[in-house]
Each structure stands twice: as C-alpha cells, then as structure tokens.
Amino acid sequence: MLNKLALRNVLRSARDYMVYFLTMMLVTAIMFAFHSLIFSEDLRQLFEMALLLAVLIGLASFFVVLIVAWLINYMVRFILEKRSREFGIYLLIGMKKKEIARLYLRESLLLGVGAFGGGLLLGLLLQQILMAILYSCIQMEYRIRLEWNPGCLATTAACYGGCYLLALLRCRRRFRKMNIHALMNSERQNEQIKESRVAARRWLLPLSGLGLLGLGLMLFFYKNWSNVTILGFLAGLVLVIYLFYSGLAARIVCYVRKKGNGVFHGQNLFLLRQFASKVRTLHFTLGTLTSLFALALLGCAIALMFNDFQNQMLAVKWPFDIQIFSGDTEEDFRREWEVLEREAHVEESHTYFIYQNGTNPVNTWLCTHLRIFGDDYLNSDGTPNQAEITSRDTWAYYRFDTYIALSDYNRIREMTGLSAVALGEGEYLLHLKERVWNETGDFTGEIAVSGPDGGTLRPAGIRTEPLSQDGHNGADYLLVVSDEAARQMTPYYRMLVANLAEKAPGTLQQSLDALESRDSYEDFGSHRVLDSMASGTDQIAVYVYKNMVRDNLIPEAKFLLSSVIFALVYVGLVFVCVALTVLSVQQLSDSARYRFRYQVLHQIGLSRKEISGVILKQLALFYLCPILFAALVSGIISVYLGWMFNFYTGTHTAAAGYFGVSFLMFLSVYGVYFAVTYVGFQRNVLTEPGS
C-alpha cells in the first residue's frame, strides 16, 4: 500500500514540480555528457594531456555536486512544507512519523531515480553534441559514436547519489519535530509581514551600492592583490549582494508607506507590495541565486575569452610549420634534419643565429616600463636594478638583448609571406610583439643601441608582424641589424625554421622531442622545455618548447583551451539551471497558494487580460531583479578580467564584448524558464478550479 501511495505521490509531484523534475533530468544529462569526456577512449588516445580535462571537469563536478545538493535540499524542504497538510492527515489516521519519513524518502528517491533514468537518455544525446563541439573546436573530424562507459555511468551515479545523500541527511530530523495541529494549519496561514526596522534597513540599499562601487574601484586600482585581499574582496561581494536585497525590500516598503506618486498608477501598489514581501522573505535565497548567476555569467565570459584567444591568437602564435631552438651555437640540426626528411616533406627552411653583444638597453627599458613588472626591477630611487635584470631568474627575457642579422630577418619574413625590409648605414629596426607595442608605443627614442664600433645605432622603425617571439625569435622583441654588425656580435642561440609542403604528420612533434635525452630538458606534458629559454611577457597560454610543429600543437593547444572552456560552461550551465529552478518553483507554488489574491483583483474589477498583465509584470520584476543585479556585479568583474586578458594575451575583443555575448546566451536560457513559469502561473491562477 505504501509503495502504491509513494508512486502515486511521485507522479503528482512530478507534475506539480515539473520544472524541478526536468531540471534534475537536465543536470543528470549535463553531468553524464561532461563525464563521458573524461572517460572517452578516443580523446585519451589523441591527447596525452587528456588528464588535464579530467582534472578540470572533476573539479567542476565537485562544485556542481554541492550546488545540486543545495537544490535538492531546498526542494525537499519546500515540498515538505507545501504538503504539510497531507502529512498531517497521515498522522491523523494513525501513521507513525517514521513511516511517513520513510514514505517521503521513498518518494524523493523515486523522483530522483526517474529523473536520473530520463537524464541518462538525454545525456547520450548531449554527449554527441558535446563531442561534436569539442572536435570542431580542435579541428578534427568527429564520427558519431555512442560512448557507454561503465566508469562514466558510475561516476555520474555517484555524483548524483552524493547530491541526494547530502540533501536528505537532515530530512529525518524534520519529521521528528512534527505536530499534527501545526501541520494541518500551516497551509492556512497567510504570509505574515513583519516590517520591523525598515527605516533603518532601507539604508542598506545605498550602502550596498557604495560597497559595490568601492569593490569595483578596488578591482581596477588596487595593485597588491594577495590571497587575503582576494578572500576579503569575495566576502565583501557576497555581503554586498545580501545587503542589497534586505535594503531593497525596506526601500520599497518605505516608498509605499510614504505614498510616492508611483504607488497611485494602475496596479503598482499591488506589484510593489508583492515584490517587497517576496524579496523580504526570500532575501537570503535571492542573494544565493544572484551569486550563482554572477558566477555562471563570469564562467561564461571567461570561457568566451579563451575561445576568442583560440580563434584569434593560435594562428599567429606559430607563423612557421616547424621551429627548432638550440642553445648550442655549434648545433648543425643534423639529427632533426634526418627526422624531417624521413617523416615530412620540407618545402623551405632556414637556419640562423640569434646574437647578443653583452648589452641590454631594450631589456632594461621593458623591465622598468611594462606594467606587468610593476617596480620589480626598480631600485628604491627609481633607477633600474641591473643586478636583477641580468640575473638568470628573469623568466621573461634573455640576459642580454637579442639581435638578428638583416639577411636572416628578411629570409624568415619571406617564409611567412612578408615583404623584405632595408636598413640604411648605422641603422637598426625593432621587431616587437604587437601586444607589447600597444602598451609601450615607440620607445626607441629612449634607448641607446650600440653599434659594432662602439657608436650608437639609429632607429629605423618598429615592426609588429607575428614572428613567434615567445623565446624563439627573441622574447617579445628582436633587434634587426646589418649583417656586418651582426657578424661582430656573439652568437647567442641557434634556430631552425621550416615550412612543409603538406600537413605535418601527427607524430612529428613526438619524433623530434624523442631526439633529446630526458636528462637535459624539463618535461611539460610530453614536450621538451629548455631551462635556458625565455618566454616573453605573454600570459595565460605561452609555448616555450624547444621543438614546435604547428600542425601538432594547434589541436593540442585547442584541446587545452577547450578543457578550460568546457569546465566553465559546465559549471555555468548547472548553476543557471539550479537558480532558475528555484525561482520558477517558488513562483509556481505561490501562484497555487495565493490564487485568491488574483481572484480579489478580479472581483474589484480587473479583467483577465489585465490580471495576465499583472502576472507578467510581477514575474518580470521577480526574475529580472536577481539577473540584473548579478549582471551588474559580474559585468564589472568581467570587464576587468577581459581587459586583463586582452592585456596579457594580445587579443583585441572589447572587454565588455565578452560579457555582452555571455549575457545574451544566458538570457536565452532565462527566457525558456521564464516562459514556462509564466504559462504555468497563468494556468494556476486563471483557470477555474475543477475545469
């Protein structure tokens, strides 16, 4: 009998809390699809770095489990409250509390299992979409193949089960405290509105505004970020969000009490009061939802930044098919040539030296002027700290300035499709990364580059075409001098660049890397990283491998970036769905419980159409408030992050653009939930009972 009752109750709950049920299905599907990326055999074979994806998705899953557990806990409590009368009747006819608790537990689990089953099917579909997106991100062809991995299933089930375990842990205690009278009457109680201390609390709104402004200013102008300040910043942000809602409700109540002019237009009085009472009772939930929205928006914006980087920057990072670095100036690249001849078809190639002459005017200028270094290389009196600049610990630059001979320079320009340049007598040319040039402008007037005879060379201009300057063709810059001047300098290191007639074979990078003994190089992934190489000042994604085969590295780089993007989108998506479900379920259950409010409106003369309008406005207020506030908070942060991202990586998208696009994407998910809620709300309020 109890089983039958549980099943019937589940069917009813699934109908009443459709949005919740569908969201749980969606969450299962999303979890399953993302987990299947971790367990994908194909991906593991393709990339040795697949582990990174697993780590990132795993980390994301951790947050997802926490937040979904919160949702389940919230919903279990919520449904319990809504059904208290029913539980009162069970108690009245002689069921024991233990039995009711067991019944309710069974129902929750049945609902969960149902959603899980449905979610898995949806997950298989989502898995294919996700794989297709990932493969297109890394520019590989994807053939549809269902991956039904037991490990993936087990992980998803474990995560899902974990959510339930966390959520239901405290459910039993709630039943123990039940009382028949309280249960039977809880439904009849109207919202009790307590408006204590509104006059004081209304000041929380401007206070939270000021707090937000302060945090925004701190973000843009504060320099010495440490872990403590970051934590303080986040705590401040959370505080600002919670204060906002507390203050907002009080401010509206004060406005209504003061009888501001807006109160006397149409149904504003009703709307404002409805909104204020909802915000007041739910200010903690709304604060949490706003934080979730803000996090999701930020995640989305950051994912877009990486995507943009992937699209804009990877193509210019490697202008040559093959680049090989050697710190040994006697290197003849014989072994490398053997591999290249065996495995690829080289169309053109060039071997050349990068020189130094024991001076470092450019390094000194950059170390003391670039924002990224702050005052790391300055003495307390503001003069350059040469000891620091020339120490080998400078990760960004070589110890001395890097030079290239004009003929070598023109040859590699030609290989990348650029026209040759000419230098006059006693002149030099600065080839700088565009990103650095954007920050510094022309600074050749402030440096003195010495020529072969001890005199000073005259600047002949600055070039900023992409030329692989993350340590290969200099770090950030190269000074181009006449061949004669270069001959009098000391060779610093040696480079081989080559272009292939066709696409490089997938294993070429591995074959080249295999030439080096593991002792002489550090390993990163499977690649050789040379300790003596400088990296330049690019951040976020920098490649300073000894050997670089473009066709092998681009998919790998894209895979790495996609891992970050996918993990962020995964968390963002789940957060949004969870937050929207809470909003939606709240409103729908209110619509059933407070149906009489709309009947009263009908009786005092509002037509059904006008009531529909009131519902629309009410929902819009309730839905827009958390999203707009979250947009404000995350907007400020993502504009800052976008600006930093552009600054460190050299991408060009306007910082607000990242945010704008993610906000739009977000609004579409929002729209779906809003529409479902609006339709359900109207149905609950406007249909005659029993019809």
Added chain:
Amino acid sequence: MSNYIQVCDVEKYYGNGSNAAKAVDRVSFQVEQGEFVGVMGASGSGKTTLLNMLSTIDSVTAGHIYYEDIDITELSENKLSEFRKQNLGFVFQEYNLLDTLTIEENILLALTLHSRHKAEILGRCQELLSLLGIEDIRNSFPYQVSGGQKQRCACARALANRPRLLLADEPTGALDSRSAQTLLETFTDMNRKLNATIFMVTHDAFSASYCGRILFLKDGRIFHELRRGRKSRREFLNEILDVLSLTGGELSHAE
C-alpha cells in the same frame, strides 16, 4: 421609482446532460435604488450562485439581469470587468483582503484602479477610514487585526468607488456576535446615510433582520418574500423566525 436592478427568469445549471444540476431555477425579482435586500436559504439553495450572477463573476445559463438599461448577461468579458469596476462592491465571509497590503493600502488599491489623482484618492481613503472607524489600524496588516476590523476594511474597499450595488456574501459568517452587530449597523448606516443599495446573502436570521426586504430561496426558487416596512427590528426578526420554523429550522428539510 424606476427598477434599479431587474432579474428576469434567471436560470443556472451546473454540469450537462443527465448530470445537470439546477442551482437557480427561473428566479425573477427587482431591487430598487437605496434598498437593503437580503437573501436567505439553506446550504445548496442557490443563494451564492444568485449573488455570483448578479455580481458578474458567474454567467447565467438563461435569463437576463438588467442594471437600469444595461443587460449584463450580454456584455463581453472586458466590458464586464469595466462594469464591475465602476458599479459593484464586494464583501465576503472570508474578507478577501490582500495579505501583502496594509488595511489602508487595501482600500487605496481599489481606488488607484480608477486612475484618479493622488490627492483625490487619499482624500476618499481618509473619508472611508473614518467612516468605518478603522483609522487607528490603517497601517496594520490584515493578520494583525480582528475579524470585525478586517470586514470593515472590506466594506470600505467595497464602497471606495461609490458602487451602484454592494454585494455581501455571508459577511457576518466569520465574526463573533459583537463584531457582527457592529458590521450590520455599519451596513444600515451606509444604506441610510449614503443611500447605498445593498444585496446581502445570509443564512442567519439575526443578520437578515437588518434588511428592508428578504427573499427566501429554496431549491433554486424564491418561495417567499418578507418586507420590514415600519416594523421594529425585533418584530421583523420574529417574522423571519416564523418563516424559518414553518419550513423547519433554518429552511432545512426537517422531517
């Protein structure tokens, strides 16, 4: 005096085919302007259905209801809302106040729906608050005040826009006897001083004795009518009780 409200052969069925139940069966009567009419009947006699049809929140199956020249059974949904807004006021047993609004705001809301000026709205609201003696609780929420006070607030709201007709459905049903008496005296005052036309449904003889005329309903039909005329309330009450005892208690099917 012209017929202010005229109900002509109104019928109301619920359900259809063999399941059809007749709630109101060919009922006709008139209400004059400034009258205080009561309708009595046992549960299920059709009195609330009749009130709902008069108040336009339920439709008739057959027949017509005229408010002067307007036949409300012919009006569209939108026009009905407008009609309701302009002409009718409601008082219910369950008060039906909005719980998120204070006592004063419940009255204000009814006024703001008529797009009047702020000063006019506030003036009228103040007038009603003092008329019904609820000024001192104006800033309280419905859950903070007594049933009688809530019902007086509902009356104030119903009267806010000077309706042609005030409809009351068991207004004393949830009140203690003292509050009920106060409310009924308020109704009488409104009827006499403001010349408000009131149509009240009740099954309580004491409440009914405040009316000027009573229609007795049984199984959806009017089977008797009483007029107070110049009689005192006590005499009228006895008369009502006589009618009730004739039909067995409170119009029940006593054996």
